[in-house]
Amino acid sequence: MQDQKGDVLKRLAYIEGHLKGVRKMVEADQYCVDILKQTYAIKRAIDKLEGVLMQGHLNGCVRTGFRDGRDEEMIDELSDLFELSRR
Amino acid sequence: MQDQKGDVLKRLAYIEGHLKGVRKMVEADQYCVDILKQTYAIKRAIDKLEGVLMQGHLNGCVRTGFRDGRDEEMIDELSDLFELSRR
Amino acid sequence: MQDQKGDVLKRLAYIEGHLKGVRKMVEADQYCVDILKQTYAIKRAIDKLEGVLMQGHLNGCVRTGFRDGRDEEMIDELSDLFELSRR
């Protein structure tokens, strides 16, 4: 679990750096298409971060939740997450 | 469960009809923007269909899977579905 | 332009066939995860169809629209399409 936390924090640091790069591009009036390509890349990096978080959630809370008989709660939550994940 | 199947089939019939409407628009050389708006709407209808299918999956197979101790299988499958759902 | 129309119609026929396959899977009570994988694939096929339509739109109407001085109209329409394309 600590491994996962380290991975998530590393990914967050990378995304924060990427975002700062975008701010510098905007401040320097760089070409809007180049800026857009960077924001798309940031969203893809967030997607991958979410994949790691979801994996941890399934392996941890969801597994335990079903084991503890909190089926309804787990099902509702997963259903919500699927809705949210495609916006 | 039969209720859900009926709902899914009704949604599929609606989507098939919608798609036929798009074909007629293309055959009649209608404005591309109007056609695109319809294909976007069809994808949203498929999103909703997937929501119903996912709800059924969680309430049925996933609940039973965890109850039967097939935790790993359920977790891997859900993890894959999340990856696929955001393309 | 006729080439593009033929391509679009072929893609639509393929998607309609794919959707019928999904209906048969639902009627035969096949595994929900397998059905979901097919609906995801159908959305990806619609994405590609939209790419072809958009290409045609840009090369045809948009090019002509700007040439004819209908800049505002073209800009508003493209802006709307971008909003819609990401739902």
Add this chain to the structure above:
Amino acid sequence: MQDQKGDVLKRLAYIEGHLKGVRKMVEADQYCVDILKQTYAIKRAIDKLEGVLMQGHLNGCVRTGFRDGRDEEMIDELSDLFELSRR
């Protein structure tokens, strides 16, 4: 145009702050589902930022590009952006 730049920078600052909030949640071992809800919200905020950037691009570079006869370049670029925008 400066108005747009100010708007974009304000949105970027907001997203950077939001991301820092997510980092604090991860460091404090908060519930993964709550963290995921925040990352989804960040992607939606980036979507809106992209809408502003695209609007500026269409009103500026694209309009000028077509006026200057660089049709092919504009069309290829817009086509690429559409592809990228849906990942």
